Amino acid sequence: MLTTIKEAAAHVGQEVKLGAWLYNKRSSGKIMFLQLRDGTGFIQGVLLKNQVSPEIWEDAKKLTQESSLYVWGVVRQDERAPSGFELDVTKIEVIQVADEYPIAKKEHGVDFLMDHRHLWIRSPKQRAILNIRAEIIRAVQAFLDKHGFTRVDPPILTPSSCEGTTNLFHTKYFDEDAYLTQSGQLYMEAAAMALRKVYSFGPTFRAEKSKTRRHLIEFWMIEPEMAFVDHEESLKIQEQLLAHVVQSVLDHCQAELKTLDRDISALEKVKAPFPRITYDEAVELLHKEGFADFKWGDDFGAPHETKIAESFDRPVFITHYPTEVKAFYMKPDPNRPEVVLCADLIAPEGYGEIIGGSQRIDDPELLEKRYEAHNLPREAYQWYLDLRKYGTVPHSGFGLGLERTVAWICGLDHVRETIPFPRMLNRLYP
Template sequence: MLTTIKDVAAHVGQEVKLGGWLYNKRSSGKIQFLQLRDGTGFIQGVLVKSQVAPEVWEDASKLTQESSLYVTGTVRQDDRAPSGFELDVKHVEIIQVAEEYPITKKEHGVDFLMDHRHLWLRTPRQRAILTIRAEIIRAIQEFLDQKGFTLVDPPVLTPSSCEGTTNLFHTKYFDEDAFLTQSGQLYMEAAAMALRNVYSFGPTFRAEKSKTRRHLIEFWMIEPEMAFVEHEQSLEIQEQMLSYVVQQVLKNCERELKTLDRDISKLEKVQAPFPRITYDEAVELLHREGFTDFKWGEDFGAPHETKIAESFDKPVFITHYPTEIKAFYMKPDPNRPEVVLCADLIAPEGYGEIIGGSQRIDDPALMEERYAAHNLPLEAYQWYLDLRKYGSVPHSGFGLGLERTVAWICGLDHVRETIPFPRMLNRLYP
């Protein structure tokens, strides 16, 4: 019967057929050890010369790295094996003998591996990362679905910027100017007024000429928006969601985390509630830690976020940023209008901001003032102003950057490994 490596545990002592690829091979002369992969996992096939037909031995001898084949054999439990099982091979059916494979077990440079990203994905490490990425996505959607959120898809092509910035990819929309979205948030606010609690999940684009290990040009965002939800309740939903996601990864991706040598003790601490400090307190912390030149009103950079995170063993919310450095739609604190009701969630271990959110302005007069202060074109944003004219309510939302979250949970050095085909400042291939 045709099965997968993932499911061999259910077939111990039985003969099965696997379709896969040869990841590696070694031979002692009388035994061939076939390292097999099939997309669901890895297993070693043991082929004993004296126990198979001569043509089976010969066919196995022809196999090169990444050759495709069907293998038939008996599943045997083996606690020494990484997967816990081995396959006593009885028959080999070659589908294709692969050409000389460019990625070998020797050390390769990053540029070489990125040029061969379409093949690099086949390695155990990359498979583990993408499996964990898929689990993170599944867990986020499961959490939000269970909380009564509705998935809504905002447009990728937009007539204007979400935050009034210039870091946008410009294109022509027939005879009009258009841009690739940098956030679906404004459209999700409209959806929240129709469906109450909503979220989007899709690609976003930022034309920032940044080369840091935290930045991609194209990345994926989960953006919930919630009607009748104020700042404090939004923070509770964020920490509950992230706690749920991390615990689901620990539960369902134990083998993948082991492949990555991830220290799971740090992830086990990620349970709500999370610590919270204000922007003011964060500035004081930085001054105590030697960042004496940092001035109130500046935004935090990577070194600042890392230093702040070092004081905590969980993700930490930094709340109430200065109004002047945040987006036009964020609601000022009624008791202190020079700061807004917002928060950035900073991941531990130097991974920086993974969630940004705020309570949105619901007063139409104040929103018109912010339009004027930010010189926003009314013709592009009139529809957004309409949301405050026809049944405005308190509402909040946030955006989680998927790739930074994957990098943190997996313990990766660079976000380029968190997405199947990364788009970076100097990389559009493959």
């Protein structure tokens, strides 16, 4: 029966059949070591010349990197093996002897590897990253499902911008203008008025001409929205969600974290509650740390977020940003209207903002004024105003950027490795 490398532990002492690819091979004349991978893991197959037919030995000699084959063998426990098991090979059946593999066992430049991204994702490190990405997605959805959220899928084609910005990808929708979504948030607010607690999970697009290690053109967002939830309660949900996600990765992805040489002691500190500082306090901290030219009302850039994060051993909330630097829908603090009830969650180790959220304006008249102040097109946003006319309630929400979260948890230098096929400023291939 065909099984997998991941299930090898359940078959110690038994003969199994694997479908695999050859990752590497070495031979000492009468013994051959086949490094095999099957998408679920890696295992070493040991082939003894005097225990197999000459035909099988010759077939094994012909195998090249990434050749595909079926392998039969007895699973043997071996503490020296990375996986704890080896396979004493009894038979192989070659499916294909692969052409010379372009990604050799040597250092390649990033551009070369990105041009061959369709092959690069087969490597142990890239496979580990994608497994951790999948675990993060699973953990997020499990947490939200457990806490009564309903998944709702917003449209990808929209008639306008969510935040009133110009960083949009334009397309024609028959005889109308349309844009690729930069957030599903506004639609989630509508869904929350129907289902109370909702979330979306899908791709979003930002036409920013940025080349930083934190930016992608296409990325994935988890966007919960909650009726009858204020700013304070939203912060608690955010920190509980992220602490759950990190713990889930620690519980289920130890092998992958080891492959990435990730310092898990930093992740083990991610426990709720998280520290909080106000925007005002963050500005004071920056002034003390040498950013004397940073003025109240400026938005934080990567160097500022990194410096703030260095003062804490876990993610930190920065709350109450100036009203003028945040989106039109964020609710001003009733006690201090020049700031809004919002927070950005900054990851440790220089990874920047991974969650942004706020309490939304629920006053119809105030939202009308914000429309006018931001010169928003009424015809595109009338439906959003309707939400405040027909049963308005206090409500809050946030967006978690998947790729930045993956980059931080994996300890990566760049977000381009956090998604199978990244879209960046100068890359649309493969």
